Amino acid sequence: MSLLTVTRVEPLTPRMVRMTFTGEGLADLGTWPDQQLKLLFPKPGGSAFVSDSRDVSAWYQDYLAIPEPSRPWMRSFTVRSLVDGVLTVDFVLHGDDGPASRWAATAQVGDVIGRFGPSPEYARPLGTGDLLVFAGDETALPAIASLLELLPASQRFRAFVEVEDPAEEQDVPGVRWVHRSAGEDLVSVVTALDVPPSAWVWLGGEASAVRALRRHFAGLGVSKKDIEFSGYWRRSLTQDDAPTAEDLAEAQERIASLTE
Structure with a gap:
């Protein structure tokens, strides 16, 4: 665990801002598809530092040992890019x-x-197949954009991102933007897509939408091991709230997909 210092703040859209960070250990990290990390935000008068431990279990125990009033808030994010020790993360402003x-x-x-x-x-690893499908909301856009940048020019893909309105679109080639302001929703648009069972699918965003899409693609015959999925957030709940029965079921499905 280390501290990050903001080196640049760049508004991307009315509801998204990009930040770059420097920090100890970043230059030693490699890169791979869909990199996930935890960011810790200090509470008023508190610190963002938790522990020097690199062991997940030990570090988390140190985190829980901090008294709740001063324990930093922890949230999950996707790396937009990590180059030469500079970390870039995009934040949705809500x-x-x-x-x-x-x-x-x-x-x-x-x-x-x-x-x-x-x-x-x-x-x-990034999936393979005749067709790759990416779908998510604005919280998944940094991951989808970084994944699309890894695709060879010959790879067939379809990408869908649900955002509030056209002002939230970014320069990400190949994305079909889904606008809530126009009455569209991700599930309805994506389930209208004709997808062969041989496809590889990546899903991210609001948990219930992700579950609905995963069930849809599995019903089309796409192998569960070829559906990468993650519920980034839950309606009316935060990461500080206890997991629901559906959250626990999703976690079990993700574990099972790793061993299939």
Whole structure:
């Protein structure tokens, strides 16, 4: 675990901001598809630092040992890029409802947060197939954009990203933008797609939408081992809330997919 220092703040759209960070250990990290990490945001008067431990279990025990009033908020993010020791992360701005969005809305160069990961132990290779399908909302856009950049020019793919309105679109070639302002939703648009059973699928975003799409593609005959999925957030709940029965079932399915 180490601390990150903001080196640049760049608004991308009305609801998304990009930040670059430097920090100890970043230059020693490799890169792989869909890198995940934990970011820690200090509470008022508190610190973002938790522990020097690199062991996940020991580090998390140290995290839980911090008294709750001063324990930093922890949220999961996807690396947008990591080049020459410079980490880039895109933040969705959705008001004051969460600590990450609240922090990102006012962050300045020199601000400090904590990180744990990304860890190569959780690296998954990019899928292969005649057709690759990517679908998610704006929280999954950084992951989808970074994955699309890895595709060879000859690879057939379809990519769908649900955002609020056209102002939230970014320069990501090949994406079919799904606009909530026009009455569209990700599940309805993606399930209308004709997908062969040989496809490889990547899903991310709101948990219930991800589950619905996973069931849809499995019903089309796509092998569960060829469906990479992650529920990034839950309606009316945060990462601080206890997991629901559906969350636990999703976790079991993800574990099972790793061993299939």
